[in-house]
Each structure stands twice: as structure tokens, then as C-alpha cells.
Amino acid sequence: MGENMDKLDVIIIGSGPGGYVAAIRAGQLGLKTALIEKDKDLGGTCLNIGCIPSKALLTSSDHFVFAKKEAAKHGILLDNPRVDLSTMQKRKDKVVKALTGGVRQLMKTNKVMVLEGMGTITAPGKVSVKSSSGETQEIETKNIVIATGSVPIELPSAKFDGKTIVSSTEALCFEEAPKKFLVIGAGAIGLELGSVWNRLGSEVTILEFLPRIALGFDLELSNLLQRALTSQGIKFHLETKVTGVKVENGRAVATATKANETLTFEADRVLVSVGRRPFSEGLGAEKVGVEFDEKKRIKVDKHFRTNVKGIFAIGDVIAGPMLAHKAEDEGIACIENIAGKSGHVNYDAIPGIIYTNPELAGVGITEDQAKEKGMNVRVGKFPFRANGRALANEDVEGVVKFIADAKTDRILGAHILQHTASELIAEPASVIEFGGSSEDLGRTTHSHPTLSEAVKEAALAVEKRALHIMNR
């Protein structure tokens, strides 16, 4: 018994949203828990160099666009609004600090031991932590949760140099808006950061290998988003394969092929945002025999167990969409399983969002996926231009779309394009989680006047009984 006194119940490696939320849950359940983080600040990519800082900049730059272009429509006259980028960046840093500090506080409240250093699994039940000062300590634990997240994928033809060819990390910290900003990859990160710098004055060009932007989102709404962003001044080149990026005197020249044609793009900065890869190597996992899949993701079962007893993995380091909220819910479910409870993640009800303006949000299957699979579905759509609140807000761009099973009416997918789509998507996600039907949502009272009424109307449109549009 003396031996076990010091033994931890669980060590979590990585303090991103997956890891720190798992730690909180473990603390709530009374598990003796340690959280290991290699960086000085807790919170991982999401809080430090991902979701949160990007949203800070997106909101700030959106306000700027409002001041410059929208305010006058409301009768608010502003003379020559300008951007003080350093203040904008400082505000972003303050937001990040408030949150990472908050996470540290949460660890204290939940009696989670926080260890700074690189965590490495030396054996099942043993983790060594090497601090930045070079000291190493070995800790014993009953369970290990790998929550080390992911890192940006580098293109061999455009290696990161941290200055001209950058990842999202650096693109969040520019001290001035690049004159010409080239983005490789039209996924969430590329579109968001492209938007930020486009709003702040850059000439933005986005290259995408696929014939569409925003892969994984509803195709129709993605196309609408592309149109909106184009009208905001972003240039898109789809089906364009980047073959190389050369940097000379701090300026980049990218070469690409598009339908057998060779294109060149000059840019002051190039963002490579072609995806992220799991951060799964160098953790000792492979040494203790943990299995990986072909994409170097750690293989787990539905209880997040790896093939090695006592070793679990969650978040970006395992299969599935690389999303903070997915990692969080996996963290909770994983810890609950460790604690002998029943934790579960419903992968059919995980929303995904691109925080452009308009925002693109989706949960469940898309219309194009349903068609591809030959599923028998019904689709209901409602445009925000028929919504009173959207008109009052002078914010009518966008549409809500539902995909429902033709027979049972169960909602299989919901997709929203609108300035506040990220908030509106929560309702359909909840209804999907409960196996609800479009009729369920359509028969739920929604406040008037709100944008959420458009969600209800789109649900009604599935059964062709939307109220404020023609039902065809």
C-alpha cells in the first residue's frame, strides 16, 4: 500500500482543450491527476496559437470592416477609420493570457498537478518529464492519456522559414499587414487568416488543390461562401497545385499549375495551411508498442484505449476531425471510462465551423454526401434575407439548410452560412444528438425576432411548410 500512495491515477500529456478538460473531469471524479505541458502556458494550440487568437483577430478585423463599410448604412458616420495593429495584437495577447491563466486556475481548483516539461512514456505506467532546465523526473501512474494534439503540415515544396513562408502560428502575429498575402489551402485556417489580413488591407490570394473550398462542409454553402469572400476582395484559384515557393530578399514567388498552365504568384508572406498532422512521435508511445495508423494517428478503440493497457489517446492525435470540441468531449469520455463510468462521443453530431464573415457552420452529413451515398433525404432551406432580425441587423447574407431522412424525418445534417452561424449551429447539433426530427425543431417555439427563427423556418421547409418563403 505504501508504494501506491504516490502512484497517480492518471497522467495526461498535453494541456490543449482535450488534455486540460480531461484533467478537470479527472479532478471532478476524484482521480489523482497530473497534467504535463511542454510549453510555458497551458491551453495548447487552441488557446495559444489557434482558435482563440484567431477569433480575437477575426472579431477585431470584422469590427474594422464594419466601421469602414457598414456603419454608414446605419447612419453612423466615422471619419477615416484606421487600424492600430499593435493594439489589436495586444488585445489578442490579453485574451489568450486571460484564458491560459484561467486554465491554470482551473487546474488548481480541481487539484490537478501541473508539470512543465516534455512528457515521454518510458514504460506502461511510467512517464518521464524533462523540464526546460534539463531536469528529468520519472512518475508512476495507473493510466496515461496522450493528448498531444497536432502540428501544421509542411509542404516539401514550401518549407516553413518562420518569416516569409509561415504556418498559422506566425500568421497570427504579423506586425503589419503583408501587402500581398498568399494562402495555400482553402480550409478553415486558410480562409480565416486570409479573411483577417484581407480585412486589414492585404491583397489576398488563396490557392486550393481541390475544385472547391472548405472541404467537409456542404458544397452549396461552401460555394456561397467562396462567392462572398470573393466579393470581399479575396482571389481564389481552385484546382491549383503549388509546385514550389522561392524566397528572395524576403519576397516569395510561388509557382503553381492549373489545368496544365503554369501560374506564378508573388507575395510578401505565404501561409501554408494545407492541414495538420498528429503530434504522435517522440512521445515514447511507439517504444512501448502503441499502434499507429497509416497517417501516424494513434489507434484507439471506442473507449479511447490504445493496444497497450493503461495507455489512452484523445483529440487530434487520434482519428477524426481535428477540432477542439471533439478533443474535449473525447477527453471527458476517456476519463469517465478510466473512472469506470460510461463515456461516449457521438461523432455524427460534432459541428464544424469556419469563422469567416459570413461564418460557415455545419453538423452531420452534407447534402452532397447524402447524394453521393444515394440516401433518401429531404432538404429544407431558408435564406436570411427573409428573416426580420437579419434585415434589422443589416446582415442578410446566408442561408440555413437541413438534411433530414425522407422516411423518419430525423435530422441528419444542418448547415448554416451567416455572420453568427457558429452560435446558431448549436441548436441543430443538440436536436441531432437527441435523434430529433425537422418537425421537432419546427414545432419548437423560437423567439421573435431572432436569427434562430431562420433555423426553425429551414426545419419547417423540410416538410414544405416554411412560413416566410415560397415552399417549392
Added chain:
Amino acid sequence: MSVQVKIPAVGESISSGIVSVWHKKSGEQVKKGDPLFTLETDKVSTEIVAEADGVLRTKANEGQEVKIGEVVAEIEESAAPAAADQKKEPAPPVAAAAERGQPESPRSSGATELSPAVRRIVEEEKLDASKISGTGKGGRITKGDALAAAQNRAAAGPEEMQATAVVETLEAVESLASPAKDGRVVRKRMSPLRRKIAQQLVMAQNTAAILTTFNECDMSEVQALRAYAQEQFTKKNGVKLGLMSFFVKATVEALKAVPVINGRIEGDDFIQNNFYDIGVAVGTERGLVVPVVRDADKKSFAELERDIADYAKKAREGKLKIEELQGGTFTISNGGVYGSLMATPILNPPQSGILGMHKIMERPIAVKGAVMVRPMMYLALSYDHRLIDGKEAVTFLIKVKEGIEKPKTLPIDF
């Protein structure tokens, strides 16, 4: 302190009933175990007894339709000494139809737990939400579940809704046209049993491809055998040797020879029953009921006669239990008791065959070149042509005929 008298769950697929008679009046003192009222459902009628001593306060009128779980009365336990340990919600009163260890407790606040779409469907389709199994999160009922339940019910009685609609329309028109106070026309709601029968029959007609084949049998041998063995049989077994046991036995033998008739269709599958639970139609004042003689192949003539006599008695007294009416594999209907000479019985779904017995009548027939007068009975087999072909049906009926005409070929055990 008062105890609520609720409509108990009397069996699967029963969601409502009618309080047909109050045996005690409101305000009357009742004792635990006293029969309070008769509950008539579409399958059985049953007496509900008091769960406590006290004064009865009825809340439902005779003839009122009530749902499972509905409170129809309260018993005020004025000065009952046992009041202290009486729970607010007593276990459902033990009905004549006792559940087989699976008390169906209706969800307490059903309606409020339902999602809006499910609530609508349950109300429109008059479903019992407590009987729908939910596939949603935490066992919740999804719209798909409710639609499936409605559809299943519709499949069980597609005419019901339509019929209701028609009746309602007629009602409206008629009440406008003539108040019908002269008594030339009397409108009365059909009893649940009658409605159920109506529903079942129409469903059978709509679902199966019903075809009837006929034959006739000479009853001389059976009658001779019965006359010969009657006295001893009755003395030994306390029950008369009737005709039915012969027909049940002959049927079982014929089913063994043509097993497909003992099967049924389920979706796209064929289910072969390798047991012989034979339904025996019994007429009652309220309508026809079909209690099921279990494992008829394993029962002796005496056991069969006793079972059938028991059922007939229970049916007349309205005491048949739900489970006694369920799960038959084949049915025998004897229209002969009312004098029918020939008829085409309707299947009892999901069964695939029904044997119709008829009146025994002396008729001249040709036997070995001579005209003889013999006690003859026409036999009818209605069968589901989806599953059974004419050859099989005819073979079956000939097997029955042979069993009856040569009863010694049956497994006689008396």
C-alpha cells in the same frame, strides 16, 4: 390519505379500455379485494379490485373510454390503520390478466417527455407512448419510432383511421339531417372487442391472399367411437369426449404432413412454427374470441377436451386472459354449432390457415356404388395463397378428412 385507482396494464398492445360497469357506487365503503368495476378492453374484459379499504370516489362514468394508467377512482382511507405504509402510488391493482413478471408501468408524465413531433403523432394516431420503444438518446422516442409505431398499427388495421373518418363524417351529416329521435335508428359506439374484431378481420383481408378450399367428411366413425367410449371417458376424465378433440388431433396430423400451413410470413421472411398451438374459436355474447390450446400435439384427448371446456367457460364469463389469446399457429372455427352448412372463414393473422367445421347433416352419398345416408360435414380451409399453394391446401384438407373418417389412424389415447 387516499389511494388512486388506476387502469392497470392488462396486456401488450392494449392502450385503452372501457369502464363497463361499476360494481360499487361512489361514496360506498369498499374493502381491499372487492371488485370495483369491470374493465372491457379490445381483447378481454377483466375485473379490477380495490387495493385498500376505504370510501370509493369514482372519477369515470360507465361506458367511458379510459387509458392505461388513468386514474378512474380514489379510495379514501379514512381511518385505515395501514394508512401509514401505503404509498401514494400503489402497484397497479392485480387484474385478472396478470402480467408474466413484466409489469408495464406506463411512464408517469409521458406527454411532457415527448418531443414535439412525437407528441403530435401520438395524439393524431392515438398511440400509447408508453408502448413505443425509443431508439433516441437515453431511450427517448424519436419521430421515426413514432412513425414506425403508427405504421405498424396501421398495418395491423389500415382501415381503422379511414373508418373513423368515415364514421365521423356520417355522424356529422346525419345529425344535421335527422335527430333520429323516433328510435328507428340507434347509434351506439362499438365495444372495443367488436372494434378490434372488425379491425383484425379487415386487416386479414387486406394483407393475405385468402383462398378457400372445400372438402367433406363422413362423421360416422367418429360418432361411433364417441358413442362407444363416451361413458368411460366421462367417468375417467370428468369431461365429455367432444368432437373438437378429434378435429384438433386430425389438424395436428395434417399440419405435420403439410408444415407450411403451420407457418407464417413476417416481412420478407417465412417463419416455420414447429409447435402446434391451435386456436379454437369460441363465440361469446360480446363477439368471437380465439383462445389457444398450447402444444396440442403433446396433449391427450382428455387434456384437449378439458382445455377447450375451460376456455369456453372463461370466454362466456369474460375471464380469458390476454396471453390465452395470443400466439396461435393455426385456428379451427366451428360454424356448425350455429347450423352453418358451408362458409369461408377469414384468417387469424399472422397465421396462414384456418379450418372451418360445419354442421353435421345426414345426406345421401355414394358408398361403394350404393346410395347411403351418412352424417356428413363440409370442411373448409382458408389459407394464405402468398405462402401456400393449392396442392398443399388440398392435401391438408384431405389429411383432416382422413383423420376424421378413420379416427383410428389418429393417436387415440383413451
